[in-house]
Amino acid sequence: MAQIEQSDKGGKKKKGAQKKMSIHVDFTPMVDMNMLLITFFMLCTTMIKSQTLQIVLPTNEDVKKEQQNQAKASEALTMILDTEYNGDKPAVDAETGKTIHNIYYYEGVADTTFSTSKYLTKEQFIGNQNRQPQGIRKILRGKNEAVMAEYEKLKTQWKNKEITKDEFDKAAKKNAADSNKVRPVVVIKPGPNTTYEGLINAIDEMNINQISRYSIELPTHTDTVLLRHYEQTNNETIIRPLVRKTSNQ
Amino acid sequence: MGKVKIKRKSTLIDMTAMSDVTVLLLTFFMLTSTFLQKEPTIVYTPSSVSEEKVPMNNVVTVLVSSADKSGKYEDPSLLEGKIFISFTGDADSTLSSEKIRLMMLDEALNIYNEQHKNAQVHLTPAQKAVFGQTNMFGVPFTELPNLLSMTPNERDKFQGDMANPKVGIPINDNKDYNGNYNDFQVWLKAIYNVAQTINREQGEKLTAEERANLSNLYTALMRKGQGIAIKADKDTPFTTVQRVFDNLQTMKLNKFSLMTALKSEDEPTQ
Numbered sequence: 226m227a228q229i230e231q232s233d234k235g236g237k238k239k240k241g242a243q244k245k246m247s248i249h250v251d252f253t254p255m256v257d258m259n260m261l262l263i264t265f266f267m268l269c270t271t272m273i274k275s276q277t278l279q280i281v282l283p284t285n286e287d288v289k290k291e292q293q294n295q296a297k298a299s300e301a302l303t304m305i306l307d308t309e310y311n312g313d314k315p316a317v318d319a320e321t322g323k324t325i326h327n328i329y330y331y332e333g334v335a336d337t338t339f340s341t342s343k344y345l346t347k348e349q350f351i352g353n354q355n356r357q358p359q360g361i362r363k364i365l366r367g368k369n370e371a372v373m374a375e376y377e378k379l380k381t382q383w384k385n386k387e388i389t390k391d392e393f394d395k396a397a398k399k400n401a402a403d404s405n406k407v408r409p410v411v412v413i414k415p416g417p418n419t420t421y422e423g424l425i426n427a428i429d430e431m432n433i434n435q436i437s438r439y440s441i442e443l444p445t446h447t448d449t450v451l452l453r454h455y456e457q458t459n460n461e462t463i464i465r466p467l468v469r470k471t472s473n474q
Numbered sequence: 475m476g477k478v479k480i481k482r483k484s485t486l487i488d489m490t491a492m493s494d495v496t497v498l499l500l501t502f503f504m505l506t507s508t509f510l511q512k513e514p515t516i517v518y519t520p521s522s523v524s525e526e527k528v529p530m531n532n533v534v535t536v537l538v539s540s541a542d543k544s545g546k547y548e549d550p551s552l553l554e555g556k557i558f559i560s561f562t563g564d565a566d567s568t569l570s571s572e573k574i575r576l577m578m579l580d581e582a583l584n585i586y587n588e589q590h591k592n593a594q595v596h597l598t599p600a601q602k603a604v605f606g607q608t609n610m611f612g613v614p615f616t617e618l619p620n621l622l623s624m625t626p627n628e629r630d631k632f633q634g635d636m637a638n639p640k641v642g643i644p645i646n647d648n649k650d651y652n653g654n655y656n657d658f659q660v661w662l663k664a665i666y667n668v669a670q671t672i673n674r675e676q677g678e679k680l681t682a683e684e685r686a687n688l689s690n691l692y693t694a695l696m697r698k699g700q701g702i703a704i705k706a707d708k709d710t711p712f713t714t715v716q717r718v719f720d721n722l723q724t725m726k727l728n729k730f731s732l733m734t735a736l737k738s739e740d741e742p743t744q
Contacts, residue, residue, distance in 0.1 A: 252490050252492065253489050255489070256489050263499050263503060270503060270507035270508065276522060276524050276733070276735065277524060277526050277731035277733055278524045278526075278733075279698075279699050280729075280730060280731065281728060281729045282719060282722070283728060284726045285724045315709050324709070352739070353740040417711075418711065419711070419712040420709050420711055421520060421707065421709070421710040421711070421715050422520035424715070425520040425521075425708070425732065426522075428522070428732075429523055441719075443716075
């Protein structure tokens with residue numbers, strides 16, 4: 226491990242001169258041990274911290290019928306969520322490996338007389354393709370154009386370092402809640418077979434599209450009637466019995 | 475011309491520098507690491523574009539168990555929706571996680587015993603001390619004395635058995651048959667009460683301005699909505715999550731956060 230080398234050159238030594246000694250300590254085992262410890266700590270740490278999505282729901286007391294219908298018909302958009310199931314597991318897209326969620330949305334007030342030819346429209350969470358919003362994101366962005374235009378402007382300013390991140394956040398928040406602009410009111414209605422991921426995706430779209438007014442409600446009878454109508458016109462089955470039973474403790 | 479002599483070189487490499495580097499790295503990892511907290515069940519959270527981080531301190535995590543993926547059970551989806559709670563206190567030691575847990579426990583037991591006069595639950599100081607050191611728990615109040623008398627290994631095994639009806643904080647009925655809070659609501663009530671007490675005590679000696687800048691569990695709960703974080707699996711049915719939401723809404727803790735993983739805006743969601 227540790228070697229003490231005596232350097233004796235030539236053999237001739239002055240008497241009384243101190244012996245020169247160089248001490249070599251072999252650090253290899255030390256390094257080995259340290260590496261092991263590093264590996265241990267690296268594996269045990271959680272470097273990636275979870276993110277959180279803020280959500281505010283009304284308390285059970287202050288949800289009143291009148292309040293729910295306050296939104297102007299022109300601004301309202303209702304999204305009924307559904308997740309496809311394959312047996313008792315959520316159906317997975319073979320290509321992307323992600324769960325398939327469907328959104329059936331309508332704008333304005335529900336019209337159960339079905340005077341318009343197509344009431345519910347089916348969409349999916351596709352996200353961006355070539356940096357262009359697709360699927361439900363495109364629809365939502367279209368509804369929130371005024372806010373999004375301002376938001377993009379702010380974003381460019383922030384990217385050009387004209388404003389700080391804090392200023393940007395503040396301005397974006399104010400912009401999203403600007404009552405002078407035309408903003409949609411989105412009602413998210415997760416159907417009984419929706420998974421948690423479907424709901425998160427929907428809330429996520431609200432954040433991406435800077436929609437400040439949205440609520441999460443349970444589907445009503447009207448929604449069922451609309452879905453039935455969609456099923457009949459498109460020859461699809463959407464309304465199914467609960468795929469997964471929930472436990473009773 | 476003389477022969478070219480190949481010098482014999484010693485193969486000893488000086489490892490001192492290497493050792494220095496590794497020790498530095500080791501120190502870095504040791505100081506930055508936060509250990510994975512043991513959880514009774516594994517959940518995979520869905521992803522969102524939100525960049526807000528889960529706070530390190532002053533947070534109550536509500537874990538919703540997911541369908542069993544190991545294939546051990548006949549009907550895995552029946553094991554879904556069991557509730558576990560974990561408390562994290564302040565960064566400094568005046569209100570450490572342990573103290574917060576004990577405060578919560580006392581308050582929750584008070585509320586519970588008030589409502590269930592005929593079936594009160596009492597814990598010994600030793601059992602309470604164990605509770606202070608337990609990160610995550612999920613049993614009805616009636617099972618608490620039993621759970622806290624176990625050894626740590628037994629406790630992990632007990633709580634990890636999702637098929638056991640005694641595991642999971644009862645949440646199903648919004649109110650029980652006597653009109654009392656269910657166990658989950660008792661805990662929520664206790665969280666609110668304790669947070670309020672802490673806030674009052676801390677705010678007493680401060681000026682109004684200082685009070686506005688206070689950061690404790692109460693402000694996290696009320697102002698930022700970061701006090702309660704819900705952690706559920708991406709495949710959990712909405713009906714299960716809805717039950718948790720509903721209880722939170724009933725207890726007026728309607729500002730909370732959902733734990734997600736990070737993804738970029740351009741990533742396909744589907």
